[in-house]
Amino acid sequence: MPKWITQVGCPYCGSSCDDIECLVSDDGKKILETRNACVIGNEIFHHVSSPDRPKRPRMRQPDGSMKEVTYDEAVDYTAKALIKAKKPLIYGFGSTNCEGMSAVARVAERAGAVLDNCASICHGPSFLAIFDNGYPSCTLGEVKNRADVVLFWGCNPMHAHPRHTSRYSIFPRGFFTTKGQMQRTIISIDPRETDTAKLADYHFMLNQGHDYELFDAFRTVLRGHDIPAEVAGCKREMILEAAEKMKNARFVMIFFGMGCTHTDGRNHNVDIAISLTRDLNTHTKASIMAMRGHYNIAGPGQVWSWQFGFPYCIDLSKGTRAHMNPGETSSVDLAMRDEVDCFVNVGTDAGAHWPIAAIKHVKKHPVITVDPNICMASEIADLHVPVRVVGVEEPGVVYRMDNVPIQFKKVIDGPEGVPSDEEFFDKVYTRMCELTQTEPIWVHVKEHAKASSSLEH
Numbered sequence: 001m002p003k004w005i006t007q008v009g010c011p012y013c014g015s016s017c018d019d020i021e022c023l024v025s026d027d028g029k030k031i032l033e034t035r036n037a038c039v040i041g042n043e044i045f046h047h048v049s050s051p052d053r054p055k056r057p058r059m060r061q062p063d064g065s066m067k068e069v070t071y072d073e074a075v076d077y078t079a080k081a082l083i084k085a086k087k088p089l090i091y092g093f094g095s096t097n098c099e100g101m102s103a104v105a106r107v108a109e110r111a112g113a114v115l116d117n118c119a120s121i122c123h124g125p126s127f128l129a130i131f132d133n134g135y136p137s138c139t140l141g142e143v144k145n146r147a148d149v150v151l152f153w154g155c156n157p158m159h160a161h162p163r164h165t166s167r168y169s170i171f172p173r174g175f176f177t178t179k180g181q182m183q184r185t186i187i188s189i190d191p192r193e194t195d196t197a198k199l200a201d202y203h204f205m206l207n208q209g210h211d212y213e214l215f216d217a218f219r220t221v222l223r224g225h226d227i228p229a230e231v232a233g234c235k236r237e238m239i240l241e242a243a244e245k246m247k248n249a250r251f252v253m254i255f256f257g258m259g260c261t262h263t264d265g266r267n268h269n270v271d272i273a274i275s276l277t278r279d280l281n282t283h284t285k286a287s288i289m290a291m292r293g294h295y296n297i298a299g300p301g302q303v304w305s306w307q308f309g310f311p312y313c314i315d316l317s318k319g320t321r322a323h324m325n326p327g328e329t330s331s332v333d334l335a336m337r338d339e340v341d342c343f344v345n346v347g348t349d350a351g352a353h354w355p356i357a358a359i360k361h362v363k364k365h366p367v368i369t370v371d372p373n374i375c376m377a378s379e380i381a382d383l384h385v386p387v388r389v390v391g392v393e394e395p396g397v398v399y400r401m402d403n404v405p406i407q408f409k410k411v412i413d414g415p416e417g418v419p420s421d422e423e424f425f426d427k428v429y430t431r432m433c434e435l436t437q438t439e440p441i442w443v444h445v446k447e448h449a450k451a452s453s454s455l456e457h
């Protein structure tokens with residue numbers, strides 16, 4: 001009999017929904033149906049059983065074709081490429097678990113690599129602003145239970161985080177928001193009339209790239225000063241009215257996205273958004289949150305900050321200390337300056353999402369893609385290593401956009417012989433130690449930890 005598995009986590013967007021239900025076939029190998037997932041999440045669960053999914057590593061041949069190789073050969077190739085490289089770059093991690101990130105960090109440290117995640121092309125500017133100005137944030141549960149004015153600035157959750165509005169930000173009825181949407185004022189700030197803007201009570205259709213001016217106008221009004229008749233294409237009266245709503249709210253929540261981090265000003269847009277949140281706290285309670293993209297893109301920030309003290313753009317090439325300086329040590333900048341001589345793409349698709357000029361530079365050197373699926377990054381790689389899909393075939397810890405950790409489950413068995421990211425990179429680490437005749441410290445530490453936890457039980 002097929003059986004329903006409940007409280008499953010969805011491995012797609014930063015909402016990291018953990019209320020998915022999956023109907024699993026008798027043999028535990030296929031997902032037949034899902035409940036609660038949005039259309040994107042549903043597709044992820046079904047895609048796992050796609051017959052086109054690769055089950056063995058593939059290595060590029062001298063004639064340009066790809067040939068299947070064993071996992072041992074893939075481990076050996078990866079270890080040798082990393083040892084040989086002077087400045088390898090290991091990048092990605094939006095779509096894997098924290099255990100995988102930690103295993104890759106050990107390999108990166110051993111290789112003297114630069115370790116970076118998708119934040120450097122996404123919410124990296126938000127990190128820079130947070131370093132400068134702090135992060136007066138909260139959890140999504142607090143938004144659900146308390147927020148009565150919600151701003152979506154430069155983000156469109158109806159498309160990018162489809163269940164965000166129903167689980168946390170617009171529709172749910174919370175402890176102090178018992179009337180749900182009826183009790184909330186929604187403000188959308190976006191140059192386009194998005195589906196989120198269509199739901200809003202106020203839509204500021206600002207001139208594209210003029211976010212800083214509009215943030216500044218709100219701050220000016222909140223501090224009791226006057227503003228011009230029009231700012232960033234938005235009318236003074238509307239700004240005054242929305243500012244008044246925010247002042248009189250019980251809890252203001254500001255969500256921001258790529259409209260702030262990818263436009264003129266970048267980190268400065270986020271910086272002033274944080275200052276606006278601080279200003280609002282002199283009138284009422286207010287909080288701010290980055291709409292993190294992937295289900296575990298907050299994970300590397302947590303794991304690597306604990307391991308190295310930095311969340312992204314971590315240069316480990318000095319051997320004895322980590323160094324971080326986005327602009328210098330960020331992936332695309334390194335690639336554009338042609339400073340990378342080996343590129344490892346893990347749980348992301350740099351082939352599709354990087355500028356073509358950066359990809360052309362890394363393509364001059366060995367490119368290794370570790371990813372469950374065929375994607376642009378696998379098609380430009382010299383070695384493609386398929387791994388199990390986290391949240392479906394592999395359990396693990398993920399961090400939601402509000403940095404709340406969630407334990408994702410395994411729902412079905414992965415394809416036979418296919419490892420997890422963690423297993424693959426642990427083998428790469430061990431092989432690197434064999435090749436350089438050094439002590440595999442981390443492997444011993446992990447075995448020791450496993451042995452002591454089994455003794456405790």
Ligand code: SF4
Pocket residue numbers: 010011012013014015016017036037038039040041042161162163164295
């Ligand atoms: S909103 Fe995001 S996490 Fe939730 S089901 Fe949809 S894709 Fe998955």
